[in-house]
Amino acid sequence: MKSKKVFGIVVAIIIGLICAGGYYYVALPPINIHAPGFWSFVIVALLLILAVYGLMNIKKPDIRISDAQNFDARDIKIKFKSKKAEAITKLIVYATVIVVIIFIGGSILSSPLVNASKYQQLITVSTGDFASDIKPVSYDKIPVLDKDSASIIGSRVMGTMVDMVSQYEVDDNYVQIDYNDKPFRVTPLKYGNLIKWFTNNGKGITAYIKIDMTTQNAESVKLTEGIKYSTSDHFNRNIYRHLRFAYPTYIFDTLNFEIDDSGTPYWVCPVKKYNIGLFGGVTIGQVVLCNAITGELTSYEVKDVPTWVDKVYSGDLLVELYNYYGTLKHGYFNSVLGQKDCLKTTEGYNYIDIDGAIWLYTGITSVGEDQANVGFVLMNQRTMETRYYEIAGADEQSAMASAEGQVQQLGYKATFPLLLNIAGEPTYFMALKDASGLVKQYAMLNIEQYQTVATAETVSGCEKTYIALLADNGITIPKVLEDKTASGTITKIAQMVVGGNSHYYIMIDSSQDIYDVSVVDYIDIIKYNVGDKISFKFNEGTNVKTVIGITK
Structure with missing residues (x-):
């Protein structure tokens, strides 16, 4: 017994x-x-x-059948x-x-209810200087695509991959990175389903998609050896299971797909650090890098992460940390009731490439129903460094509505703005998309005087119109509009489609600059080839010069 x-x-x-x-x-x-x-x-x-x-x-x-009539489950x-x-x-x-x-x-x-002051101190915010911190950016570094537009382009690229489209799909990762000093979005492919995984897992996923956010050019990058560890893999090759068995105590945040300087695909796996009690005060303490092809794992402290890694802190986590900082200055109950001196981020954020790192941009507004910003913040996605800029003006939603009003007859929708330095003025920059989600035009809008809006089909044309508007409204002196001339022998000439229009980008032997010629405006440019002599007028401004006249 x-x-x-x-x-x-x-x-x-x-x-x-x-x-x-x-x-x-x-x-x-x-x-x-x-x-x-x-x-x-x-x-x-x-x-x-x-x-x-x-x-x-x-x-x-022990229930007798004779007692069935008097049966009560409670007994x-x-x-x-x-x-x-x-x-x-x-x-x-x-x-x-x-x-x-x-x-x-x-x-x-562990909650802010008990630990308001600790939550408020999770990040350190410094005050930045707009003019010195945010330099005028050249056209080839302005990201004109958001994630939704990148996803549409990525799906179209997938449709051209006839040898893979029946077996794979495009993952929805699309992380923005700095690659060779330019903003890109990258995403891996994924297996179509479990059956397709069984038939293809031996060779792995043999490509990923890379999209240039400035030119909208996308390419499928073929790999000599396929990706063997991914979110769509199964059993022990699933990236989450691979990480868990290697690091059973690590608490991972959202995984990001990135590529290093040589184009090798990696999974960037941030590890949460809890700073307050059992479950509170989340930041990032470590980062595990997983080679997506070999599965090799390396753990780093955040300060030691390789510089090619761009996304350690997610956008949502950074926004949450700033909101703790902005709303909990006078305790938890003030953040809910009196709300004295409470600031919060606006709805939405975007990313900008500054000095080889990706920074999150979002506006800062008071806790209330007003439609104005008191400033904005830039937050480094690798280091959590946070800079606050006290510049009052329209909030992003108002700016988007103002830009859409300029093209209301076309029905275009604005993307969440980027903050740029145009002619020394804090400026919202937006792409304007049609109903299918493709970028058709661009808009620039002065933050402090958001009725000053310029739109055009090219970034350079938009900037030119915008600076003229600034001058007309007495906001700034248009020094960048001073016309200059150049002449020489063409050493390089390349055609590119920007915003649906053809442009020729030219270099000449007498200069290291790149000159942008719109075919729509100057059709004769198609007659020129490498070795021909050319003379033209251009606007002095960013690294890419806008040609405003070809002379003979």
């Missing part, structure tokens, strides 16, 4: 462990007291053990096969209750 009891206990434990192991393999909770998923795992495991052990040790109720009392079984069952119940209490209590004690 005793051996039967021992056998029952062993079987219950084994079944419970098998169920818990299956749950762990699928859910992949970190073995870390700071992870809510870990506590959920413990609670589920205890409940499974309780269910299995209890069912094996509860006596069957059934749970009886165990032994006192020991009853004690063990109660112990499991108590343990489950204690774990639940710790989880709930830890959540409350």
Whole structure:
């Protein structure tokens, strides 16, 4: 009889462990007291053990058929096969209750309600100088695509890959990176379904998509050896499972697909750091880099992450950290009730490439219903460095509505603005998209006087019109509009489509500059080739000079 009891206990434990192991393999909770998923795992495991052990040790109720008419379920009392079984069952119940209490209590004690000052100090905000920090940017570095437009272009590129389109799909990652000192978005492909994974996993995913955010050119980058670790892989090659088994205690944030300077694909895997209590004050403490082809893993402290890595902190996390900083200056209850001196980020954000790093841009407004910004912040996605600029003006939604009003007859929609330095003025820059999501025009709008709006089909044309508007409104002196001349022998000439129009980009032997010639405005440019002599007028401004006249 005793051996039967021992056998029952062993079987219950084994079944419970098998169920818990299956749950762990699928859910992949970190073995870390700071992870809510870990506590959920413990609670589920205890409940499974309780269910299995209890069912094996509860006596069957003794109900006679003759008593069926008078049967009442409330009269059934749970009886165990032994006192020991009853004690063990109660112990499991108590343990489950204690774990639940710790989880709930830890959540409350880790919240801003109790730790407002600690949350407010999670980031350090410095005051920046707009003119010195944000230099005028050349056309070849202004990102004109947002993620949605990049996704449309990526899908079209996928459609041209006839050898792969039936087996793979485009992942929706599209992380913005700095690659060779220019903004790009990159995303891997993914297996179409489980069957297609079985038929293709031997060679892996043999390409990823790279999109130039300034020219809208996209390409499929073919790999000599395929990606073997991805979000669409299964079993131990699934990137999440690969990471979990290597780092069972790490609490990973959103994974990002990036490429290094040589184009090798990696998964950038930020590791959360909890700074307040059990579950509060999340920042990033470490970063694991996973070579997507070989699966090789390397863990870095944030300060030691290679410089080609761009996205350590997600946009949502950075915005959350600033909102703690801006709203909790006078405690939690002030942030909810009086809201004195409370500032928050506006709805939405965008990214800009500054000095080889990707910075998040978003406006700052007071907590209320006004439609004006008191300033804006730039937040480095690799280091969390945060700079605040006190420049009052229209908020982004008002700016987008103003830009859309300029082209209301066309029905274009504006992307969330970027902040640029145009002629020394803080300027919103937006792409204007048609109903299919493709970029058709561009808009520039003065932050402080948002009725000053310029639109054009090219970035250079938009800037030219915008600077003229600034001058007409007495906002700035249009020094960048001073016309200059150049002449020489053409050493390079390349055609490119920008905003649906053909442009020729020319270099001559007497200058290192690049000259932009619009075919629409100067059709004769198609007659020129390398080696021909040419003379023209151009606007002095950014690195790419806008040609405003060809002379003979």
